[in-house]
Amino acid sequence: MLLFRKSLQRWLLGRLPLQRAGRLGQKRIYLLPTRFGLLLLLVALAVWVGALNYAVSLAYALAFWIIGLMLVAVLMAYRQLSGLSWTVLPGEGVFVGQHADCRIRLDNDSALARRLQLRAGQEGEPLSCLLAAGSSQSLALPLLLARRGRHAYPALQLWSTAPFGLMRAFAWLRPDGHVLAYPLPVPDRERNDLHSEQGSGRQSGDDEEDFSHLAEYRQGDTPRQIAWSVLARRDVLVSKRFASQPRGQSIRQLAWQDYPATVDVESRLSRLCWRVQQCEKAGQHYRLHLPGVLIEPQPQQRELALAALAEFQLPS
Amino acid sequence: MIRSLLRQGEMAVLLAVALVILPLLLLLPPWLPMLVLCMLALRAVLLRRQAVLPSLYLLLPLLLLAIGGLWLSLNTLVGREGGAALLILLLGFKSFESRQQRDWQVLLALGFFLAAMPLLFDQSPLAAVWLAISLLALTWAMLILSGEMVEGSLRSAMQALSLSLPLMLVLFVVMPRLPGPLWSMPHDQHVAGTGLSDSMEPGSISQLVQQQEPAFSVVFAERVPAVSEMYWRIMIFDDFDGRRWQNVRGLSSETVRWQGGRLVSYSLTGKPSKARLPLLEYTVTAPAGGVLEPGNLFKLARDGDELFRFQAESLLAGHYRTVLSRADQDFYRHLPPGNPASRQLALQWRAQGGDGAGFIRTALQYFRLGGFAYTLQPPLLNSEDGIDQFMFSSRQGFCEHYASALAFMARAAGMPARIVTGYQGGQFNPVGQFWQVRSSDAHAWVEIWLAESGEWLRVDPTAAVAPDRVAQGVSQSIPAMQPQLPVLGRSMPGWLLRVQQNWQAAGFAWQQWVVGYDAGKQLNLYRWLGLGDQVDSGTVLRAVLIGGSLACLPLLLLWRRRPSVPPLQQGRHRLVQALAAMGIVVVDSDGPLDILNKARRLPEPDYRQLKALLKEYAAMRYRQPAAPQQARQWLRRVKAFRPGRQ
Structure with a gap:
């Protein structure tokens, strides 16, 4: 069973393309009853059998009402994921042995609040998030980086059992992103x-300095450094930086x-x-x-x- | 205060299950539901105080103690009462064992199951209303337990239930109803007792008839008698005190000479009640395991209520000839004083009819043509002369009224007569290939001893009033409306009469279409709707597909009706997404200027475009309220804005 589940999941993931962003729709959302949902179905079945045996008409009504509720729960759970957009955010590098954040941004442009959970793979610790109507949220899943190099984002599972806890709507994402594991610094x-x-460092003794790039204005920058033309165009204070070093530094x-x-x-x-x-x-x-x-x-x-x-x- | 209490899903679960078991206070020994309610309240207090739960070693002995008390007061742990009682006890103890969300979910599921319990006792419209309330409470608790906000949760629960209501109705109507239980009954333990009481007075059988519990089941060997020939006799009543019929003496012995008829062999399975089981009229030799008592009654050798099964042969339409001594004849003619008008009418019939058979003909004709009605809700017979009242003024009754009246008339006319109670008819179960007789088939009829031929003759006055009762069963034969009936009490004003009649008609419709909706009615409905001539997998599938898609329309409407986000909010969201694609992260708290500041490194034309859009946004959002058209135009321009795509 477990083996079957694993291979099914591998097949499922194999079908998914790597994406930088996406929108969840029919093709991506899967629905399964939760354990509680199965229990309630069992209750409906038991009530139905009792209704058959004792010919209790209203008990049929109860059994079928529970079934109807399950169907409504299917739709509502589906609605939790449907139309949700996600975007991969670049991850910041960390040193080997530290946790990097796989960052992903969820955009909810519907008028429906969503209650979602996200985890890496099948075993990861789930992250919960409540997305209000028309809002966005960035989530960061910690990922332990054990060796140096470029690590692709893991496949993510996004799911919701809201609002009843009876049905579980889930989708697999294959975010096209990576985090870097820098070498572990060793003192030298x-x-x-x-x-x-x-x-030889380039020693520049003269006052003439070469323009290098523009950077955010910092307190203490001289008026000479301010890029007036940029200020005129964009109303933003920007300072020029020069390639030459303060004197005496190599x-x-x-x-x-x-x-x-x-x-x-x-x-x-x-x-x-x-x-x-x-x-x-x-x-x-x-x-x-x-x-x-x-x-x-x-x-x-x-x-x-x-x-x-x-x-x-x-x-x- | 209440809100903060209910913020805990667990509290909501406790409240909901307490609500569900409330009606059981009236249906079970009250101490038991009371105990469980107290346990739930105590659990709520512990929950509020975050106190430590009692250990399992304390709980288990307590549970056993409670089950012991249950056994002492009910004498059973199975069946309707026993099962319901045991379940609510378990519910109470489970609440003390619930710690994690999973436990609470089990409790909630148990609550859904318990919601069915009151329905086993009562299926009135009130019970249906309570069912809806219970479901609402449970669904609401489910929402809160799974983490929804308390605000608006009741509305969501109502919405979900009303969306599933059409689905429920469709399934209720089209899902096949088996004419009998699901599994083959003759080998099953789920047979209730035969339920007839030791005496008969007005109302004793009509109460029984409203229940649908299986009484016993029968398999015929070869020839199956017509439904109208199936008279299952259990008891004989030979003494009348003016209101009630009882079995006082009985005969010590009886010599019967059977004549005519045809033999039918059958096997019957049922739970004996007071060592009695029904026999198909007339069973000639005693089945193994019991004796034939005088009066052609079956008495089991052993007492007990275990399921019993026997084989028997019966003489259908045979003649039941026996000699009655002078004293016996006098005993079967005895009547208490009273009911003068009826006595007079009886003597008149006797004079008209000539012999016994003539009297019976006259009597049946009187019942057939005298404006009598067959109803489950007859007016109360409260006068001293109950028979007179029934015969001359109320004229509405159920089988026990008719049997009682006819036996009285026969005795008044000087003919030995007695009442037989048992069941009449049955329903064939094509799946299990057996006949199911239910409580609703309970019946009473009369036996009159004809001096001319020396035989007990079965006379069923109900058949004269409502021929369908005997030919097709109870549910087909109670007429829906009786507006033409003379109702007791002439002084009743017209409007009250109408109210009463409408109320009765509504009650009857409920009985007929909700409580009594069975395989037969379902088949009629299928035919009427043109779904097919029988209820089989094909037609059910078709019905479920058609009905189901109709019932899903409200769901579809909900799906389509997405409340739209105002254009300003939508546009800002779009901009944020577009910037995110460029690697510029905007958070919700950023105002337009913050966004612009973050977007400084955009290419020049994009930046200028963004600046214009944001300026307009700020104006519409903060300066003067935007006209809807203006806002939509702005949104269109936002959609056209694609940074980094030159």
């Missing part, structure tokens, strides 16, 4: 001091080649990861150099660098 103090730097090189050949891939990545974090903490500019990958200082460098570390594969 000997390469953390400035003296161990190799190569760009630190974090490179694959920093380590002797005896150090294996994962240890290298873990150490580099720790060093990236140290630089970020200290506000130190850095350049990450992996075989085939070069991450220069730029906006959101941390995410890019960590992603590169997470997804790194030795070129074969």
